[in-house]
Amino acid sequence: MELISDSHVPKYAQIADIFRQRIARGIWAQGLRLPANENLAAEFGVSRVTIRQAVDLLVRDGIIEARQGRGTFITGILKQDRWLKVETTLSDLAEVYRDTSPEIINISESRTDAPLLPEDGKAATNYVFMRRVHSRDKRPYCVISIYLDEKVFRKSPRRFRKETVIPILKDMREPTISSARQTLTIGTADLEVAKLLQVPLNSPVAEVRRVFTTADRTVIYLGEVTYRGDFIRIDMDLRP
Template sequence: MTGSRTSPIPLYIQIADAMRRRIAQGIWSGGALIPSLEQLAQEFQASRVTVRQAVQMLTGEGLLHPQRGKGTRVSGELPQPLPVSVVTSLDQLSASFRATTPELLQIEEGTQRPGLQEGDGNLAESYVYMKRLHVRDNAPYCIISLYLDTQIFHTAPQRFRQQTVIPLLLEQHRDRIHHARQILTLGESDSETSHLLHMPLHAPVAYIRRIFTDAAGVVVYFADVTYRGDALRLEMTLTP
């Protein structure tokens, strides 16, 4: 296999993606010794430095384990996230986060505002922006970029930093939520999403946009969520 040198995606990321796919498909099973850097460089028609970058990337994801003088082994089977159902009520949405462990990637206060569209509502005075990775059963399944009204955030800043936001928001400020909606669209993963969610580049993903507004039409919670395509399940009852 040869990576595309005309692609805007760096070659080492393309190689890491191909290697990640082999682990996901069981071609390289847990504990297996992968080919040497020289063999991989020859296969991918790339330099040792480029291949080493790909190995380091997957090592950082916990998929590979280099051992000095012994080669590099697959750390274990690639964990597959349990499906998350698309729900239609706030209580169901809150319940879906019960087994979730949030990992805070970034937080900024008062510097960013959500990009609202017509009909979304009005902006609050300021927001706390948080980017988070959600993990369940040791498998990352979604990335959330959310904006929470600063006044609400400061009622329990430590809890909002450490816990999933929606259950806490419903627990303490349910009376502030007058209207809630979400929009789902489909797409494919970019390099950052593939890295964070441990999935191949251009793999299917689902984007969900969530907006909660208060009685005055002010957006108190806004989130852009990216789910692994294989982690989301949509089930609907059809009327005969």
């Protein structure tokens, strides 16, 4: 199996991820003895030292166990923990944030312009920028950059700083959200995102861009969210 030679991810980390996928998909079942390091080294075209480094990562995770004189065995089961559903309606999205009650770490806050596209709508006079990390059970699952109309922010600054923004906006009587759109693209984690989400560099991520406007097309909210790829799922009804 060929590895990505020009990737910033070390070869041993790439191999460890392949091992995890084999275990998660049941290709390597619990209790299985792994092939000898020499055989794995030949499969991936690397040294035995690189294979031992990959194995050590999984040993630390409690997924496999090296037994003296017997070999290395699968002792744990990896499940696909895709618990976070990316909703496709504003009401459902607000409920997701209410139900998950994420732990919020605010990284920065400032006043700035929002990076709007021509099709997004009209810019508000000023925006409050907040960059934060959402976690669940101490595990970070998304990094979000929020641009919130400063007039809206001033209505409830304490809540906006401490709580998820979308449920607050959804419940406000003024201003009323007239249009809410989001786009999703698949990307890879850069150095900063990888560090914040605690994933290897270039890991798969889902990038979601959300824009909320009022009746006069003023953008009151722009959210740029990067989700860990191994946490999210999208369910959609396909019209016949």
